[in-house]
Amino acid sequence: MKSNPDPKIIAFCCNWCSYAGADAAGTSRLQMKPHFRIVRAMCSSRIDPELILDALKKGAWGVLVAGCHPGDCHYVTGNYRTHKRIALLKDLLKELGIAPQRVRLEWISANEGGKFQKVVNEFIDEMSVLGPLELKGQPAAKEAS
Amino acid sequence: MKIGVYVCHCGGNISEVVDIKQLTSFAEKQSDVAIVRDNAHMCSDVGRNLVLEDIKKHNLDRIVVAACSPQFHGKTFMDIVKKAGLSPYLFEMANIREQCSWPHFDEPELATRKAKDLVNVGIAKVKLDESLERKSMPIGKRVLVVGAGIAGIQAALDLGDAGFEVFLVEKKPTIGGKMAQLSRTFPTEDCAACILSPKMADVPSNPNITLFTNSEVEKVSGFIGNFEVTINKKPRYVNDNCVSCGICEEKCPVKLPNEFEQGLTTRRAIYVPFEFAVPYKYVIDEPNCIYFQKGKCGNCKKVCPHDAVDFEQKPEKIEIKVDTIIVASGYDIFDASEKKVYGFGTNENVITSLEMERMIVHEAEGRPTRKIGNRIAFIQCVGSRDEQIGNEYCSRICCMYATKLSQLLKRTDPKRDVYVFYTDLRAYGKGFEEYYKRAARTGVKFIRGRVAELIEDPETKKVTVKVEDTLARQIIESEFDLVVLSVGMQPGEGTGKIAEVLRMTRSPGGFLQEAHPKFKPVDTLNDGVFICGCAQGPKDIPDTVAQASAAAARAIRLMNKGEYEVEPITAVVDEDLCSGCATCVSVCPYDAVKTEVKDDKRVAKVNEFLCQGCGSCSAACPSGASQQHWFMSSQLKAMVGAALGEEEE
Numbered sequence: 001m002k003s004n005p006d007p008k009i010i011a012f013c014c015n016w017c018s019y020a021g022a023d024a025a026g027t028s029r030l031q032m033k034p035h036f037r038i039v040r041a042m043c044s045s046r047i048d049p050e051l052i053l054d055a056l057k058k059g060a061w062g063v064l065v066a067g068c069h070p071g072d073c074h075y076v077t078g079n080y081r082t083h084k085r086i087a088l089l090k091d092l093l094k095e096l097g098i099a100p101q102r103v104r105l106e107w108i109s110a111n112e113g114g115k116f117q118k119v120v121n122e123f124i125d126e127m128s129v130l131g132p133l134e135l136k137g138q139p140a141a142k143e144a145s
Numbered sequence: 146m147k148i149g150v151y152v153c154h155c156g157g158n159i160s161e162v163v164d165i166k167q168l169t170s171f172a173e174k175q176s177d178v179a180i181v182r183d184n185a186h187m188c189s190d191v192g193r194n195l196v197l198e199d200i201k202k203h204n205l206d207r208i209v210v211a212a213c214s215p216q217f218h219g220k221t222f223m224d225i226v227k228k229a230g231l232s233p234y235l236f237e238m239a240n241i242r243e244q245c246s247w248p249h250f251d252e253p254e255l256a257t258r259k260a261k262d263l264v265n266v267g268i269a270k271v272k273l274d275e276s277l278e279r280k281s282m283p284i285g286k287r288v289l290v291v292g293a294g295i296a297g298i299q300a301a302l303d304l305g306d307a308g309f310e311v312f313l314v315e316k317k318p319t320i321g322g323k324m325a326q327l328s329r330t331f332p333t334e335d336c337a338a339c340i341l342s343p344k345m346a347d348v349p350s351n352p353n354i355t356l357f358t359n360s361e362v363e364k365v366s367g368f369i370g371n372f373e374v375t376i377n378k379k380p381r382y383v384n385d386n387c388v389s390c391g392i393c394e395e396k397c398p399v400k401l402p403n404e405f406e407q408g409l410t411t412r413r414a415i416y417v418p419f420e421f422a423v424p425y426k427y428v429i430d431e432p433n434c435i436y437f438q439k440g441k442c443g444n445c446k447k448v449c450p451h452d453a454v455d456f457e458q459k460p461e462k463i464e465i466k467v468d469t470i471i472v473a474s475g476y477d478i479f480d481a482s483e484k485k486v487y488g489f490g491t492n493e494n495v496i497t498s499l500e501m502e503r504m505i506v507h508e509a510e511g512r513p514t515r516k517i518g519n520r521i522a523f524i525q526c527v528g529s530r531d532e533q534i535g536n537e538y539c540s541r542i543c544c545m546y547a548t549k550l551s552q553l554l555k556r557t558d559p560k561r562d563v564y565v566f567y568t569d570l571r572a573y574g575k576g577f578e579e580y581y582k583r584a585a586r587t588g589v590k591f592i593r594g595r596v597a598e599l600i601e602d603p604e605t606k607k608v609t610v611k612v613e614d615t616l617a618r619q620i621i622e623s624e625f626d627l628v629v630l631s632v633g634m635q636p637g638e639g640t641g642k643i644a645e646v647l648r649m650t651r652s653p654g655g656f657l658q659e660a661h662p663k664f665k666p667v668d669t670l671n672d673g674v675f676i677c678g679c680a681q682g683p684k685d686i687p688d689t690v691a692q693a694s695a696a697a698a699r700a701i702r703l704m705n706k707g708e709y710e711v712e713p714i715t716a717v718v719d720e721d722l723c724s725g726c727a728t729c730v731s732v733c734p735y736d737a738v739k740t741e742v743k744d745d746k747r748v749a750k751v752n753e754f755l756c757q758g759c760g761s762c763s764a765a766c767p768s769g770a771s772q773q774h775w776f777m778s779s780q781l782k783a784m785v786g787a788a789l790g791e792e793e794e
Binding site: 006008010015016017019020022023025026027029030031032034035037038039040041042043045046047048049050051054055058059060071072073074075076077078081085109110111117 | 214215216217240242243244245247248249250251252255256258259262263266648650652653658670671714732734735757758759760761763764765773776778781782784785786788789790791
């Protein structure tokens with residue numbers, strides 16, 4: 001598996017909007033590149049930055065976090081928290097020499113199957129160009145963009 | 146630990162893409178997996194019994210079902226696991242349909258590989274699942290119904306009749322909504338007022354309904370079984386002494402276009418909205434009242450024999466508590482002036498269908514009305530099916546109301562030439578096609594074509610319609626005395642407001658979104674909140690009434706037992722790890738976390754009834770003390786690992 005050239009993407013989706021948006025994409029038979037794996041949480045605000053780092057450490061090339069649109073969060077303000085945390089995390093990634101675009105935040109509603117497809121395909125393409133994240137002994141300069 | 150893994154074919158939906166054999170033999174190799182089975186339809190009785198029997202026979206203690214989305218059949222299998230005597234939370238679903246076989250049917254090999262990972266994610270999580278149980282919460286029998294058009298009235302009456310306590314809130318001074326303005330209803334041609342007014346009258350006479358007119362829902366906090374509602378009751382400036390004698394109205398010096406009559410008549414600043422208004426009481430139109438604007442006049446107060454006029458009334462904030470909410474906030478008609486090419490508002494003889502409804506009522510009752518003329522054209526799809534103005538949806542009622550109006554016009558004067566210019570004629574309902582044919586037989590001319598332009602003759606004010614007849618393939622330019630725009634529906638301003646207050650999800654057209662388009666058409670994603678009528682989407686009166694009764698029944702279903710079950714997937718704090726920093730307190734949207742001193746140590750404590758289970762506090766906790774049941778950090782990490790193929794192969 002290690003030598004597999006296929007990109008590995010983790011997509012954290014909230015139960016109410018983006019997971020349902022992914023379902024909507026499937027129901028409409030919108031074809032997507034199969035290289036992503038969805039991990040469902042109830043709210044995007046459950047996604048601790050540590051979990052994202054953990055995913056990158058375990059070999060994810062990129063991590064997508066998808067939540068409800070601003071103002072639409074099922075839990076009132078959860079997505080605003082997510083927004084702040086991801087912004088901070090991206091700053092931290094830069095410090096660590098990891099391209100911040102490896103973490104992407106998107107708002108996708110339950111009826112936006114088309115948007116889910118577009119975001120996922122785009123993100124997979126982008127990560128295919130970046131390649132796997134080499135953490136051990138690799139110069140950080142390689143990652144700068 | 147003994148895990149059972151069940152793979153569904155979904156009648157080919159999955160098995161035509163994913164290699165089931167490969168998937169089951171992969172699952173068999175995973176540690177702690179005791180049984181792997183596959184079935185054509187896991188959700189069928191046969192499939193469910195497989196799980197049930199296996200749990201009992203083989204002492205399985207955890208279940209993974211690889212099938213459709215958990216949002217589709219999650220509950221089905223949780224119920225089975227529970228029935229077998231296990232906690233329903235010792236269960237996971239691997240979504241290999243919506244998120245695998247359907248979006249990846251072009252790449253079956255990669256889809257099979259993905260299905261393996263998804264099953265592995267399920268196995269990784271289920272191993273760490275705790276034995277949780279749903280908790281029961283008491284629930285009362287109080288319902289807030291927002292909006293008192295025909296949808297809200299029907300829902301309120303059904304609930305009231307069933308013995309539930311209803312608070313019906315209407316922003317206008319009367320109930321009745323848009324239906325009250327209609328002439329007749331298609332396809333039976335019942336007089337709208339005649340069938341609506343008895344229902345309206347039933348509202349105040351129902352002992353279980355408390356009616357708030359001239360009132361709006363300002364704030365809602367809390368949750369199912371515990372909603373706290375603030376109603377803003379605007380002053381009517383006329384108290385309950387009013388006997389509707391009408392003396393005040395005669396002395397009021399203000400004359401305004403009557404909005405109920407679409408400007409065909411005038412009304413005063415103190416008025417009753419229409420002749421069958423409920424409550425039938427006067428109201429003062431504050432922005433147009435001379436007393437309120439200039440401090441003078443007060444004629445109405447002077448002449449009232451019952452001392453009913455009270456200029457000192459103030460807006461009232463009324464706080465109520467309810468258990469469930471039904472939103473029936475209705476629609477607005479499309480503002481025809483937005484469709485510039487039709488010149489509504491500038492061309493004198495271009496009117497909306499609602500004006501035509503009132504004109505027909507006036508004509509039938511022998512009341513003065515504007516001249517209808519001999520040549521009348523209806524233009525369909527104004528504000529509907531029109532991407533230029535941003536409304537892609539069909540408003541569903543315009544084809545039939547134009548058919549109705551044209552037929553009524555023809556019947557009162559058979560010499561009239563009535564044309565209907567349509568995009569497609571949609572006569573989809575019971576008796577609709579027959580009704581349309583009848584109209585065509587009475588001589589109404591139906592012409593397929595979208596009208597390109599309307600040109601007003603500056604002298605005669607007659608209007609020339611330019612349109613391509615797309616069936617006869619010819620350009621028509623024809624002059625009419627009156628052009629009626631068949632305006633569609635759009636989400637009402639009130640619907641926008643209540644959506645914000647209740648934080649409800651809206652569909653692409655802006656209408657309120659149902660929890661499931663087929664199986665939960667009146668539920669919403671907000672527990673205990675239901676929708677019905679045109680707030681949910683355009684529909685006619687029979688569908689609105691059916692949906693309103695459905696919403697009432699769904700609300701009763703929740704409340705009738707007196708208790709309902711809540712999900713146990715709340716936050717929980719490990720007091721040994723907690724440092725009492727209260728970060729969790731600051732991020733909770735529900736005030737569900739508080740700190741308290743326990744054994745000389747400050748620790749956070751979660752109120753599991755207030756906690757809605759978002760997990761934001763668990764993500765924010767710097768020490769890992771705050772966790773969310775069923776979504777523990779250890780579980781999420783294990784899922785990520787499995788998803789990346791880290792686990793055993």
